[in-house]
Amino acid sequence: MKLKLISPASYRTHPSPFESDLRSDGKRMTPQRKKVLSLFEEIGSGIHLSAEEVHSKLTISGEKVSLATIYRTLRLLVKMTFLNELDLSEGGNRFELLSHDHPDHHHLICIRCGRTEEFENNNVINAGKAAAKNFGFKLLESSLNVRALCPKCSNK
Template sequence: MAAKQEEWKDEYQKICELLRHHSYKLTPQRQTILKAFLENEDQHLSAEDTFMMVKHNYPDIGLATVYRTLDLLAELGILQKNDFGDGRSRYEFNRKDEHHHHHLICIKCGNVSEFDGDLLESLEAEIEKRNGYQVVDHDLKFYGYCNKCKSTLD
């Protein structure tokens, strides 16, 4: 657990430096939101989810502030903004140094989980070879039923 907290602290410092580099203040609201994402780094949080998490530690924060902060963090490349087709944007850390992952979205309960393993690398290479097109990113989502919901379909 101590190693994880050190990792969070390092990540937090990098983000703070990036914000300062772009002349943004590190307000208490932004600090609280960043900490919520660091503590829930495996989650795909909406603005509403984030608001519910942070309002306990920072009761004066408004939902509009959360939306603005999430959009700013996405604009700076700190967070990745995702659309999973449920009418709410979800955010997760943009891990440029990690291997690409894909999302599995349950169409019954809305649960979002990740599928590690980039099966599209060979397809990207083929596209580049055949078309001379340089692929810089891709986004793949699978929609279906999670194990829990699948068992209730019968």
């Protein structure tokens, strides 16, 4: 099985922070990893994809990456803080590009139909900071999940 290779030069000329972080850890840059990260970069932050969705999006655009590799890569990207992992209860975990300069955003989830809205609120972030400080924890990220019924579903 032949992989469509990304020419090494194309990423060697622009060594992304991801690539340098990888290298400094004895890890390697591979076409698969590149593809997964690119997908998230194209899609932008604030959109959440499940492992399965990442897999099918890549497959649709003609890129063959095995599901197991997707999982391994997502885990890696989360550990390296390039992606953010959300736990939205039902329907498996989702991942999104982590933008270090933006405040965490939070989710309003309809427990019946799954409709999800995002919002931001500094009070929430500060509450997380305060709590972390209080217990001596080092804060990584906070996520507020508000479980609710959307207008459509609450009329039933």
